[in-house]
Amino acid sequence: MTLTEQLLARASRREKVAPGDNIWVSVDVLMTHDVCGPGTIGVFKREFGREARVWDANRVVIIPDHYIFSADAKCNRNVDILREFAREQGIRHFYDIIDDPKGLWKFDSVKGPVKRQYGSHYAGVCHTALAERGHTRPGEVLLGTDSHTCMAGAFNQFATGIGNTDAGFVMGTGRLLIKVPETMHFHLVGELQPGVMGKDVILHLIGEIGFDGATYRAMQFDGPGARSLDMDDRMTIANMAIEAGGKNGIFEFDAKTDAFVREAAKRNGAKADFDPVEADPGQKFVFDRTFDLSKIEPTIAKHPDPGQKALAKQCGDIGLQRAYIGSCTGGKTSDFLAFAKIIRGKRVKIDTFGVPATPQVLEDLRSIKWDGKSVWDVMVDAGVQMTENPGCAACLGGPEDTFGRVNQPMNCIATTNRNFPGRMGHKEARVFLASPATVAASALTGRVTDPREYL
Numbered sequence: 001m002t003l004t005e006q007l008l009a010r011a012s013r014r015e016k017v018a019p020g021d022n023i024w025v026s027v028d029v030l031m032t033h034d035v036c037g038p039g040t041i042g043v044f045k046r047e048f049g050r051e052a053r054v055w056d057a058n059r060v061v062i063i064p065d066h067y068i069f070s071a072d073a074k075c076n077r078n079v080d081i082l083r084e085f086a087r088e089q090g091i092r093h094f095y096d097i098i099d100d101p102k103g104l105w106k107f108d109s110v111k112g113p114v115k116r117q118y119g120s121h122y123a124g125v126c127h128t129a130l131a132e133r134g135h136t137r138p139g140e141v142l143l144g145t146d147s148h149t150c151m152a153g154a155f156n157q158f159a160t161g162i163g164n165t166d167a168g169f170v171m172g173t174g175r176l177l178i179k180v181p182e183t184m185h186f187h188l189v190g191e192l193q194p195g196v197m198g199k200d201v202i203l204h205l206i207g208e209i210g211f212d213g214a215t216y217r218a219m220q221f222d223g224p225g226a227r228s229l230d231m232d233d234r235m236t237i238a239n240m241a242i243e244a245g246g247k248n249g250i251f252e253f254d255a256k257t258d259a260f261v262r263e264a265a266k267r268n269g270a271k272a273d274f275d276p277v278e279a280d281p282g283q284k285f286v287f288d289r290t291f292d293l294s295k296i297e298p299t300i301a302k303h304p305d306p307g308q309k310a311l312a313k314q315c316g317d318i319g320l321q322r323a324y325i326g327s328c329t330g331g332k333t334s335d336f337l338a339f340a341k342i343i344r345g346k347r348v349k350i351d352t353f354g355v356p357a358t359p360q361v362l363e364d365l366r367s368i369k370w371d372g373k374s375v376w377d378v379m380v381d382a383g384v385q386m387t388e389n390p391g392c393a394a395c396l397g398g399p400e401d402t403f404g405r406v407n408q409p410m411n412c413i414a415t416t417n418r419n420f421p422g423r424m425g426h427k428e429a430r431v432f433l434a435s436p437a438t439v440a441a442s443a444l445t446g447r448v449t450d451p452r453e454y455l
Helices: 003-011 037-048 073-089 126-132 147-155 164-173 198-209 224-228 231-244 255-268 333-343 359-367 375-381 436-445
Strands: 022-026 029-032 060-062 141-144 158-161 175-179 182-189 217-222 248-251 287-292 299-301 309-311 322-325 351-354 411-414 430-433
Touching (some): 003 022, 003 141, 029 126, 037 073, 037 164, 126 141, 141 147, 141 164, 147 158, 198 299, 198 309, 217 231, 231 248, 333 375
Parallel strands (some): 029 060, 029 141, 322 351, 322 411
């Protein structure tokens, strides 16, 4: 069996499963956030009763992150609904925006979107926070009410996004009926050359198979090339399996996985035991190809979908009006370090916005120093508009007052993960997906630029 099949067989207590099987799977972690959480709660209470209890309060993780830092009253109310539910159910892992468990969240328009407006429990972007806070464990099943939940597949687990109805059912039972997907095999060899990142890898792969090329299939990444990647790059790659229509993305377990998970568990007092699955010599794939990481170059995805692959060095004629670094695929500490190394000592030519994914990333940017200057100051001195409020921000548009939102037709290059029309705001804007390094180089020139020009 493939890695995904082994995980689903274990979760369904079967010796073996095959693609197409419909099986009842036991869930280890259910995650929801402020966009889908209220709807999921509504379904749960409608179907199980107003006084019903969740199947396991310690396995439900609630992370507000999407429409947080906005004056929109309905967005603010969504967080309050989550807080009321977490208090009612005794949910331990609720990463609230405020510290008062009986309080109400209200965005301070005077402070605006730049100055800090969150308390000590806030976690930031859910997918990054799940890993950071010790909720991603090899060998488990993690479901979330967000399509990019598949990011957790970097940790050798079955992770996928589900809708509110399914999540409401899981909330009450801890189980879900799942059809076992076919598996596509991406055997990776070689190592990335300087200036190339995990984002370039996944954009290349999606460009090869198309933005619907993995529809309801598992994307399995393994081989010596996969093992050469750090966990941040693996997370970025697994995250965007959904951009090829994938059910999930998954990596093999290795020493890097082990070290990351154990450190996160120790730091947060989280569950530290886990049981990864290993490759089966007899596994069968519906697609099987080898890709040499050393041959991949800085890559972008042109408007209007993630499958529109092009090499950055061949797109210098594409003018830009905005650059954006942030989101679950571009807001990690390593992403900002790659960006900052290129713009250091220079000045961006176009409006450039920076949004850390989590409070920990924000802390890192202020504590890591180069020649006595923090990375945060390197960004600011280069003209990047930074916010102290980590979150999804403009990645998915949101209310008009969202930091960095594209509110008019323009060309924007971003480290985000999706670029369908209207994704970052205005429906006539064009979004070009790229790695943090490529976005940095492009911010300096005002056109799509290969970051190797600045190495």
